[in-house]
Amino acid sequence: MQVIPEFVRSSTWEKVLNFIATSDEAAPYLLMDKDVVREKASVIGKGIRNCRVYYAVKANPHIEIAGLLDRPGMNYEIASEGELKILSALGVKPGRIISSNPVKSPAFIKHAVDYGVDYFAFDSVAEVDKLAAYAPGCNVYVRLTVPNEGSEWPLSKKFGIEPDTAVELLLYARERKLNPVGITFHVGSQCTNIYNWSMALDKVSSVWSSAESVGIRLKVLNIGGGYPIRYTKEVIDIQSIEEMIDTLIIP
Numbered sequence: 001m002q003v004i005p006e007f008v009r010s011s012t013w014e015k016v017l018n019f020i021a022t023s024d025e026a027a028p029y030l031l032m033d034k035d036v037v038r039e040k041a042s043v044i045g046k047g048i049r050n051c052r053v054y055y056a057v058k059a060n061p062h063i064e065i066a067g068l069l070d071r072p073g074m075n076y077e078i079a080s081e082g083e084l085k086i087l088s089a090l091g092v093k094p095g096r097i098i099s100s101n102p103v104k105s106p107a108f109i110k111h112a113v114d115y116g117v118d119y120f121a122f123d124s125v126a127e128v129d130k131l132a133a134y135a136p137g138c139n140v141y142v143r144l145t146v147p148n149e150g151s152e153w154p155l156s157k158k159f160g161i162e163p164d165t166a167v168e169l170l171l172y173a174r175e176r177k178l179n180p181v182g183i184t185f186h187v188g189s190q191c192t193n194i195y196n197w198s199m200a201l202d203k204v205s206s207v208w209s210s211a212e213s214v215g216i217r218l219k220v221l222n223i224g225g226g227y228p229i230r231y232t233k234e235v236i237d238i239q240s241i242e243e244m245i246d247t248l249i250i251p
């Protein structure tokens with residue numbers, strides 16, 4: 001008798017068994033159900049008004065996965081030259097690509113700029129200087145540090161800054177002739193604590209209005225990632241997360 005693992009769909013399980021029966025691929029290997037990838041990707045962003053979805057290529061940089069998601073309404077976030085190469089091989093237009101990693105190498109910035117990428121994150125004076133040197137005039141968004149409690153991969157210890165510094169850095173970016181357009185944050189990957197998003201949005205709101213009071217009108221909010229997926233444990237659903245984000249952004 002076959003026992004299907006509780007967290008695997010029966011349709012996926014059938015494909016797995018079929019693959020094992022018919023393939024002579026040497027184990028170990030990772031099997032992915034393309035239908036599930038497509039379906040999961042199509043759910044994201046549905047509950048937030050005026051939003052665009054960017055697939056963080058680092059999540060799975062296999063060219064077939066990136067290609068599978070290359071459809072209207074899907075854009076890409078990259079952090080490395082390797083990821084850019086994949087998108088370039090797929091012929092993805094630069095207007096659909098942003099880079100939200102706040103610490104980038106000069107070589108990566110140069111390649112991205114040559115390709116036409118024009119949106120970059122930052123969280124330090126050094127990064128603003130680097131962008132001013134290698135991506136003059138580009139659009140930039142500042143990364144805030146936000147609570148990551150309850151996330152399986154906390155990211156706020158290594159990236160992001162507090163609101164006061166963020167406003168100073170937005171001003172510095174403007175001084176260096178960059179175009180400060182927005183704010184970003186990341187609640188940590190596989191985030192199971194819905195309050196991380198609301199606390200993050202509180203911080204965003206304070207930076208947004210402080211920036212406005214010093215003459216910087218922001219227009220972009222990048223909410224990073226962190227939507228959890230059910231591996232073995234139950235997680236909060238994407239609809240509830242997006243409903244809350246949508247209400248808080250557009251009350």
Ligand SMILES: Cc1ncc(COP(=O)(O)O)c(C=O)c1O
Nearest residue numbers: 056100101189190224225226227
């Ligand atoms: C800047 C940025 N955006 C988005 C993501 C995607 O996050 P997640 O896989 O948690 O959805 C990551 C992941 O590390 C990231 O660093």
